[in-house]
Amino acid sequence: MIIGLTGSIASGKSTVAKMLKDYGLPIVDADLVARVVVEPGTPTLQKIVEAFGEVALTEDGAMNRQKIGEMIFNDEEQRKRLNRIIHPAIRQEMLRQRDEHIAKGAQTVIMDIPLLFESKLQHFVDKILVVSVTEDTQLKRLMERNQLSEQEATARISSQLPLSVKEQGADAVINNNGTIEETAEQLQRILRNWEVIE
Numbered sequence: 157m158i159i160g161l162t163g164s165i166a167s168g169k170s171t172v173a174k175m176l177k178d179y180g181l182p183i184v185d186a187d188l189v190a191r192v193v194v195e196p197g198t199p200t201l202q203k204i205v206e207a208f209g210e211v212a213l214t215e216d217g218a219m220n221r222q223k224i225g226e227m228i229f230n231d232e233e234q235r236k237r238l239n240r241i242i243h244p245a246i247r248q249e250m251l252r253q254r255d256e257h258i259a260k261g262a263q264t265v266i267m268d269i270p271l272l273f274e275s276k277l278q279h280f281v282d283k284i285l286v287v288s289v290t291e292d293t294q295l296k297r298l299m300e301r302n303q304l305s306e307q308e309a310t311a312r313i314s315s316q317l318p319l320s321v322k323e324q325g326a327d328a329v330i331n332n333n334g335t336i337e338e339t340a341e342q343l344q345r346i347l348r349n350w351e352v353i354e
């Protein structure tokens with residue numbers, strides 16, 4: 157079974173992904189893949205520089221994540237432009253990793269994809285697990301984790317579909333407003349229900 161793990165920025169996907177890893181389940185992590193496909197020397201980074209100019213690079217030739225983040229989270233056109241370049245490369249590498257896990261005999265593979273709904277990737281997966289929080293919790297955790305102002309954090313949250321919409325497309329929802337233990341309990345119940353664990 158392929159499980160799509162999603163949510164929105166700072167809703168707790170990585171926290172849940174870590175719990176899934178502790179169950180021994182293989183994870184394909186879109187955020188991690190998004191870093192690999194733009195490593196120095198890759199054709200994707202080359203295309204980003206052609207589209208955004210040399211400002212897209214740091215002094216040592218890596219992608220300037222802070223600069224790109226400032227550009228794309230405040231401007232939908234720029235975001236679409238980056239997505240058009242980077243998403244095909246991310247998708248290809250994710251499918252490669254998924255197939256590798258299956259070839260090694262994995263029964264279940266977790267695809268951790270923040271933009272599963274925005275990029276319409278529902279057909280990639282058999283079940284969708286949404287990690288959700290209230291808007292207040294999301295804003296507070298994002299500002300704390302990334303040291304962002306309220307305005308910067310709000311821009312990032314607004315660049316994604318609301319969690320309430322994602323919940324409607326989910327096979328199961330984890331409410332991550334409470335403690336880590338409460339989240340772990342909900343996850344265990346869902347995995348038992350889906351017969352991923354006993």
Ligand SMILES: CC(C)(COP(=O)(O)OP(=O)(O)OC[C@H]1O[C@@H](n2cnc3c(N)ncnc32)[C@H](O)[C@@H]1O)[C@@H](O)C(=O)NCCC(=O)NCCS
Pocket residue numbers: 164165166186187190220221222224225228235238239242246269270271315316
């Ligand atoms: C814009 C970038 C450089 C910012 O880097 P930074 O290190 O600050 O953030 P990080 O990569 O850890 O992403 C944090 C979160 O931002 C959100 N996010 C990232 N990219 C996007 C996007 N294009 N649209 C909406 N939300 C996004 C996701 O929720 C993600 O989990 C980086 O996120 C990136 O390369 N984005 C494009 C690739 C992409 O779409 N990744 C999302 C997973 S497919």
Ligand SMILES: Nc1ncnc2c1ncn2[C@@H]1O[C@H](COP(=O)(O)OP(=O)(O)OP(=O)(O)O)[C@@H](O)[C@H]1O
Pocket residue numbers: 163164165166167168169170171172187270297298301332333334335336339
């Ligand atoms: N139940 C919880 N209680 C308290 N803090 C939490 C809880 N769940 C997550 N956090 C914290 O909230 C922040 C966001 O969580 P996490 O990094 O897992 O989100 P994410 O959905 O993976 O975000 P992103 O899409 O931005 O990578 C982190 O600092 C994390 O430690």
